[in-house]
Amino acid sequence: MIENTFGMNIIPENDAERLVALRRYRIMDTPSEASFDNIASLCTKIFNVPISLVSLVDAERVFFKANVGMGKAKEANRGKSLCALAVLDHEITLFKDAFEEPCLMANPNVVGDFGLRFYAGAPLITHDDFLIGTLCIIDQKPREFSEQEKVILAGMAKSVMDQIELRISALEEIENHQSTNSLLLEQQEELQVMNEELTASNEEQIQARKAVEEINQRLQIALDASKLGSTEVDLATGSMQSTDQFKANYGYSKEETFTYADLFNAMLPEYRDRVKGLVQESIAKNEIYRAEYPVKWRDGSIHWISAHGRPRYDEDGKANRMVGMTADITESKLFEQRKDDFLSIASHELKTPITTLRASLQLLHRIKDKPSSPIHLKLIEQSNRSMEKMSVLVDDLLNMNRLTQGQLELSKTTFNIFEMLSLCCNHVRLEGKYELIVEGDTDLIIHADEHRIEQVVINFVNNAVKYAPDSKEIHLSIENLGHYAKVSVKDKGPGIESDILPNLFDRYYRVNYNSQNYTGLGLGLYICSEIIKRHGGKIGAESELGVGSVFWFTIPI
Incomplete structure (x- = not known):
């Protein structure tokens, strides 16, 4: 039963015909498929949102064919899901801030623990103009949505609909082949009839082959867009029919x-037996195997692969082929590793000044009744340094959190x-070890957050002091570029290797500079990048x- 929470009619006039159109695709309650999951995942990256769904609106419920970011949810009541509203209009259904929409004031997804604030849903429109579902993106904070973003979301919804059409076309082609084969078997008794049927079958097979070729072309377009590689393995000979992307995932040209x-052979040795075991188990149980493993390209570089495949069997029930797909997940693995390293470094960097501060306070406590002495001053100075270090680390963590939550205000x-x-x-000038030389346009006026801009400059200067300690002159220059400042x-230090430069401003990126270890969380340049x-x-x-090195930024005047 529909539990309508919107305070308005959510059933279109042509709902009965719309449901007939939906059911002809035979997609409801089917397992997840990579082609749909990849598009939803791509949406979260393009629009920088935590949730994306491919939904199909049935009579009383909404089925999620793809779900990225919303746990294991498979369906929702039609009267509660905002996707039910998206099938009422051929245009994109957009709620920039759900709290400002009267029809959502009783919706549990908005006022409940889930906390939905932003929703954009592009309808999935069939070739005969029925709206059967949506490709939607969801966020738990309000946001703007430009006309260009609407065009992109609508285009990706069309790609989802193309995948649905492609899927039913493939199913129908398989059924057509089965029907043709059955007809041939029934007509074998009469030679003339058999010849006629064979002729008809050949014509049908030619048409079917053309249809399959078209389907394969459309499927290849989808695979290329999601950078997935596919292959078919002859288990007897070991030969493979692979797409160009599949070969590229292992460092081979087409x-x-x-x-x-x-x-x-490309797989690292310690993973081979486990993957072979998964393949054999898949063959024995006639089920899909899934694995992640690193491979070593012939140039020596290491890449991570996500793979899944399924066996195919001959007429005797013996596995003779394996079809599979792979994706290069190196970037996501590196991001996970950087995040893990960051957490380890954060705990270590915070523990060191806390330990030093505790020791200083314990010593001060022991001599609290004694007259003031040089040891008092030394312990107090040491405590202050520990507090300052912790303050810098905590500020970095707080700034990181504000950036993640979109709360860094200017x-x-x-x-x-x-x-x-x-x-x-001034902390650098007062030490007297370095000369800061300011040069350039003395009259340039800008409109910006002075505190945040100063924060970026201080970070640049601190890095020059830390990584180029022998560069006694540090140059701060200003240029007027017309619309930008x-x-x-600039420092005259040892310089930075070219392969490191592109990653310096990435989140969680931290490098041992010239094989030396330095303190800090490695967040400074990422925070600077976000401020700019x-x-x-x-x-x-x-x-x-x-x-030497030059770190620079531009901002509108």
Whole structure:
């Protein structure tokens, strides 16, 4: 039964015909499929949202064919799911802030624990103009949604509908083949009839082959878009018929021969027996196997592969083929590793000053009744240094959290950037070890968050001090580029290797610089990058080994 929470009619006038159109696709309550899951996953990345669904609206419920970010949910009541509203209109259904929509004030997804605030759903429109479901994106905070983003979401919804059409076409073609074969067997007694049927069958097979070729072309387009590789293995010979992307996942070009033996040779040795065991278990149980494993390309680089496959059997029930698909998941694995490393580093970096502070306070407590002495001053200074270090680490963590939650606010004012640079970084000037030289346009006025811009400059200067300690001069320069102001911090240190430069501003990226270990969480440059992006500017770094490095950013004037 529909539990309508919207306070309005959510059943279109043509719902009976719409449901007939939905059911002809035979997709309700079917298992998840990679082609739909990949599009939903791609949506979360393109639009930077935590949730994306491919939903199909039935008579009383909404079935989730693909679900990224909403746990194991398979369906929802039609009267509670916002997707029920998206099949009422050919245009995109958009709620920028659900709290401002009267029809959502009683919806449990909005007012309940789930906390839905943003929803955009593009309808899945059949070739005969029925709206059977949606491709939607969801966020738990309000946000804007541009016209260009609407066009992209609508286009991806069309791709989902193409996949649904492709899927039913493949099913119907398989059934057509089965029907044709049955007819041939029934007509074998009469030679003339058999010849006629064979002729008809040949014509049908030609048409069917063309249809299959078209289906394969459309499927290949979908595979290319999601960077998935597919293959078919002859288990007897080890030969493989693989797509170009499948070969590329293992470091082979499309012209090269790639065999089943090559696949296992590329796999790191410690993973081979486990994957072979999964394949044998899949053959024995006639089920899909899934595995993740690292492979070593011939150039020595390591890449992670996500693979799944299923056996195929001959007329005697013996497994003779294996069909499978792979994706290169190296980037996501590296991100997970960086995050794990970050958590380990964060706990270590916080533990060190806390331990030092505790020891200093314990010693102070023991001598609290004694007159003041040099040891008091030393312990107090040591405690202050520990507190300052913890304060920097906690500030980085808080800024990181604000960025993740979209809560880093800018308080913009108009100020002279030359004067700001001349007054900042006093902690470096007071030490007397380095000379900060400010040069360039002395009259350039900008409109920005002065505190946040100073935070970026201080980070650049601190890095110059940390990683180029022998560079006694640090140059801070200002350029007027017309519509933008450019600020650069230059040192004459050892420089940074070219393969490191592109990753410097990534979240969780931390590197041992010149094989030396430095303290810190490795979040500073990522936070700087986000601050500059929030201002509508750009950030970057240039370096030459043995010459030095330049870190720069631009912001609108």
